[in-house]
Amino acid sequence: MNLSARLTNICQAIQPYHYDHIWDCCCDHGYLGQRIMAEHPSSQVHFVDVVQHLIDEIEIRLASVPQKNGLAQCSDVAMINLHEGKDHLVIIAGVGGDLLLEMVRSIVSRHSSLMKTNRLDFILCPVRQLHKVRQGLNDLKLGLISExxxxxxxxxxxxxxxxxxSPVSISLVGETMWDLSNSEHIAYRNIMIEHYQKQPSHQAKLLLGLYEKIK
Ligand SMILES: C[S@@+](CC[C@H](N)C(=O)[O-])C[C@H]1O[C@@H](n2cnc3c(N)ncnc32)[C@H](O)[C@@H]1O
Structure with a gap:
């Protein structure tokens, strides 16, 4: 199964660290989670989506693969229950930033005791509202590992x-992810600058200044 460049990079971002549980949230057809099952055979991989027929299809597929470390559940991601005393990685990709941030807020607020004793990491790939997500993650006291x-x-x-x-605060424009010798990064930065040049708000001016300062 060939994954898109986006899902391949998400999979590669998983730390060499051992997580007891890895959650492929908003899993859709579950292609990402299935790759993770193969690459992390000693982690329990959870597939979560709110659409029942997607979960039914994943359950049928899971029954036919040799790996037995996958579990599918039909649920709102905001309501998942993380097992106490275990280390977790929660992946949320392919949904809007507002919804994604609400999911992260709910998971964090419902697992405050787990977070005192165990590791809770997130890999997030929002569609739009990136600055709101970045600010929200700082407000939740989650720290940067990579971007x-x-x-x-x-x-x-x-x-x-x-x-x-992680104690590392998260920049609104992702200061550590830029390589301006890379033409793709230059193109992305130009898109962001052109976008914020057209916006009159104070927040847009602030973001524009931050993008212009990226070296
Ligand atoms: C565009 S797909 C993203 C698939 C995959 N994560 C990716 O990045 O390619 C969005 C999925 O999110 C699911 N979804 C939307 N809101 C959800 C929620 N509150 N809880 C669980 N799943 C949700 C949808 O059913 C859909 O399958």
Whole structure:
């Protein structure tokens, strides 16, 4: 099964660290989770989507593969229950930033005791509202592990990895992900600058200044 450049990069972003549980949230057909099952055979991989027939299809597929470390559940991602005393990686990709941030807020607020004793990491790849997500993650006291720009099918995405174990604050424009010797990064930066030049708001002017300062 060939994954898109975006999903391949998400898979590669998973730390060499052992997670007891890895959650492919908003899994759709579950292609990402299935790759993770093969690459992380000692982690329990959870497939979560709110659409029942997608979960039914994944369950049929899981029954036919040799790996037995996959579990599918039909649920709102905001309501997933993380197992206490275990280390978790939650992946949310392919949904709007507002919805994604609500999911992260709900998971964090419902697992405050787990976060005192265990590792809770997220790999996030929102569609739009990136600055709102970045600000929201800071507000939740999640710290940066890594961030990366990925071009896929002529669109640009940011893959942001954060953790309750990292003290590194998250920049609104992703200061550590830029390589301006890379023509794709220059093109992405120009798109952002042109976008914010057209916006009159104070927040847009602030973001424009930050993009212009990227070296
Ligand atoms: C565009 S797909 C993203 C698939 C995959 N994660 C990716 O990045 O390619 C969005 C999926 O999110 C699911 N979804 C939307 N809101 C959800 C929620 N609140 N809880 C669980 N799944 C949700 C949809 O059913 C859909 O399958």
């Amino acid at each position: 990366k720009i990925v071009q896929d099918n002529k669109l640009f995405y940011e893959i942001i990895q954060v953790s309750n174990q």
